Amino acid sequence: MQVAVIGANGGIGRELLPRLADAGHDPIGVVRDESQFEAVRDRGGEPRLGDLEGDFDEALDGADAVVFTAGSGGSTGADKTLMVDLWGARRVVDACVDADIDRFVMISSVGAGDPLAGPEPLRPYLVAKRCADDYLEQSGLDATILRPTRLTDADGTGTVSLTVDDLDGDTAEIPRADVAGAVVACLDIDRTVGETMHLTSGETPIERALCGDD
Amino acid sequence: MQVAVIGANGGIGRELLPRLADAGHDPIGVVRDESQFEAVRDRGGEPRLGDLEGDFDEALDGADAVVFTAGSGGSTGADKTLMVDLWGARRVVDACVDADIDRFVMISSVGAGDPLAGPEPLRPYLVAKRCADDYLEQSGLDATILRPTRLTDADGTGTVSLTVDDLDGDTAEIPRADVAGAVVACLDIDRTVGETMHLTSGETPIERALCGDD
DSSP states (O other): OEEEEETTTSHHHHHHHHHHHHTTOEEEEEESOGGGHHHHHHTTOEEEEOOTTSOOGGGGTTOSEEEEOOSOTTTSOHHHIIIIIIIIHHHHHHHHHHTTOOEEEEEOOTTTTSGGGSOGGGHHHHHHHHHHHHHHHTTOSEEEEEEEOEEEOSOOOSEEEEESSOOOTTTOEEEHHHHHHHHHHHHHOGGGTTEEEEEEEOSEEHHHHHTTOO | OEEEEETTTSHHHHHHHHHHHHTTOEEEEEESOGGGHHHHHHTTOEEEEOOTTSOOGGGGTTOSEEEEOOSOTTTSOHHHIIIIIIIIHHHHHHHHHHTTOOEEEEEOOTTTTSGGGSOGGGHHHHHHHHHHHHHHHTTOSEEEEEEEOEEEOSOOOSEEEEESSOOOTTTOEEEHHHHHHHHHHHHHOGGGTTEEEEEEEOSEEHHHHHTTOO
């Protein structure tokens, strides 16, 4: 499949491109700036320009699936959270609907299920992620929503723990590499369509976890 | 009708309470702080505490309709825009669904139909308003969404101009008093249910404008 990664030069995006290529997909790395093209190519992706606050539709040309991992984490201003994590995500969902790109994997966040239960500084971010998730869910696309715990740059382990219920976002962690591994596995496992799954470090091989085998 | 006004001590809320009372309704003025109770009573409302980031469900007890006019305008931080204008609005919509309060009037904003076409500093606010409007539209409630142009404190004129299409939010203005007048009229005019209407100063008496007679 041609898989367009929105936010290809972000922490998860950088882990994702080579894993997609290794799995036999053709990754398209969508980035905001041509200066990031080389980094995308180095990771096996075809670089394309896309601006979530401007034009990006052409970046999706030919894609069979889209992974949305653009965004600010909880650290940039809430204005950008609204424009990128929420409105940008909605625009990508709309573009997929328009272009008949059915498969969509959203990188969300633990705590998005109940933003007011989260740590106060993170709540605005969790609201934006939740609203983007809801918009995707209602879009009719074949969607998978992944809600990882706190992201780290540790080496991937190839194993995770996966739950339907929300996880403790204060203490639990997961390497970005394992989130990327879960995205690749999702694209191959039909039962992840229509699911919202919470993801943290654990002992279950990723593919088995996503197949529902503990 | 008992009409709960969320944001009763805001600019539109203050204009709305006495107009609701004059029209024979029983206004409930929902405010964040007991220090605002006296001001609500002075305007003919029954004051109740409600915190959009905390507890507010009891503030809606017995209400037949809800008007949402809480929020920050474009001037507070985008974090509060996410928590109040967007998440607060969603929570009030959910509470109305749960309590079988069918009638809902949302004070939105011109430009919410196409946030990226708005002035850059306002875009995050317009995204939040748009997402709240969409959530209300999909709720199944009997909803009216009013999108006024720039609000002023000028005296009300009793006349407006009303359009389905978006208006120029840069230059057009409307007194808050006339927005409040339009809310009261909406509650009496069934054909406003399910409608999103843009509102600015004009020559048409409010009730006639809302009835679709130019």
